Amino acid sequence: MNDAKENILATLAYFDIFKYPLTGGEIYLFLKNRYNQFDFELALKYLVASQAVYQFGNFYTLKNDHSLIVRRYNGNKKAAELIKVAGKVGDMLIKFPYVRGIAISGSLSKNFADENSDIDLFIITAKNRLWIARTLMHIFKKLTFLVNKQDYFCMNYYIDEEQLEIKEKTIYTAIEVVTLIPLQGDTVIEQFYAANSWTRTFLPNKIMRLSSAKPLNPSLFKIVIEKLFNNPLGNAIDTALMKITDGRWNKKTAQKKVNSKGAVMAMDTGKHYAKPDPGNFQAKLLAQYESRISQILVEPQNLLAN
Template sequence: MFNINYIELFILNTLIYFDLFDYPLTLLEIHQYLYTGGMEGSSYTLLEIEDCLNNSENLKKIIANKNGFYFLQSREKIIEMRQKRYVLAEYKFKLARRVIQIFKYLPFIKLVAVCNNLAYLNAKKDSDIDLFVITAKNRLWLSRFFLIIIITLLGLRPPKEKVKDKICLSFYVTEDNLDLEPIKIASEDIYLNYWLVQLLPFYQRENFYDKFMDANLWLKKYFPNFSPKKVGQRLRIDDSKINANIYELKEYFWRGKLGDMLETWLKNFQYKKMSQQKKDLAIIGDKRVIISDDMLKFHENDRRLEYLEKFEKKRKELIEKL
């Protein structure tokens, strides 16, 4: 199919995907995020990748490097873009941490992770802060209600326009629905695949990030070199005795029938408030919007298919040059 060998193809896959978002990669990042497209057993060491980058005549025609970054030919400008966005991401991380510090007092929250471009330090100036949330089972609607109340009171709930530095809470799952493979839009949903491995868990209880990644081990056939993120103390938010006692007390009172009644009432209340467009997309089974008791996903502007088409088009163009 292609006039290049496997390791050349996988390196090219990886650089093309990140080029869609104006992001050059280091050698270590190419190794970590090496994308095989689902070809299981295709694992390469850091030295093998470095040797290929240095000696492949094919790759030399379409890939360049400077200052430790690798990128597609004629795309040197994205090095400066990456460096500027790093500074922006640090500011957005601080804002996210301040908000999540409040979230940790809530009951039934298992994990809060930064997602999308911000998760790998590639946020644009006017972008919002996307968070992914895992909750206890049968408490999804209650958890969402209190999360939304908090960001509303803080003035951080994003309006339709001017979303800069607002908190976007548009994706929730429960602890008994962690496998996201069923929501793929195609056999090779490259955006979802990368979205998952780039998640940055700021706050978790009961090691839920590891549980989540264990439930999505199918990712290994796409990223053979990937290992779950270890977030350092600078970004990680840990429980204190005070907040742990507070959320455990709330869970005790809302764990039984009272909590069940509240969950049902808040589900009906929130569903009535949702736009008809969301409801219609969910009813027809459109994977952009999912409304259920174990998953809430509100991505009307889901661009996964667009990115997949751009990725495949760019790969075809580059390989035809060889």
């Protein structure tokens, strides 16, 4: 099997885990190598002709299942609605002290949502003030339960300006980074992209864009509150809040408390980051991806041999 065919199958295998068919253009963007358009289109046509890949209109998938196309269509429609809501949420959350950038993450950043989808948000805070910002935002989130709007405020992943580079460098983290939809903080988002240029090793065709990010425009409230904590006392409070939060989450994990999706609750924390880690999700997904690749590259050898 030539390299282009393998790359196409591997790309479809990743999104197949999420039952998400891709267009030809999307497949090309998520390939791990560069190809000229003619070679790419030829390889894709060959895979379809050999029934290693199935085509339904503009979409391609590893499964001969048209319901996946219907699912994607409905998911894209729902996502368009939620992305508009996310924009309004971002306008609100950027007003919190020490928040410097906000982007949509998770399935919504891939333009998919269903009736169970949340608005997952990626938050960048000022240096050494992540835990003050996070605590204030999560106090606010507690109040959203009173009006049943908690699903709009899933502030899941935090980093600060001191550590913009994502340390885990895998196909999973690369796709998560490049598919973020920036909402607020064009300058810090641009710095974040520069710090994570390593994603081009995995996705050389995908260019990260800032088109939707608004410039930071601090309110008087934000400026005043930040001045109150821009001192050694603020440093101590931030560190104390990190330790308190870490202790509470370790207790939840030890007690095997589960989230709304049935996974044991866990969070990976540090001075400059806070991220969910339910059931070691990333490791399991990558193992599933590698297994899927092995399976699809072995099965069609008789069809794809040159």
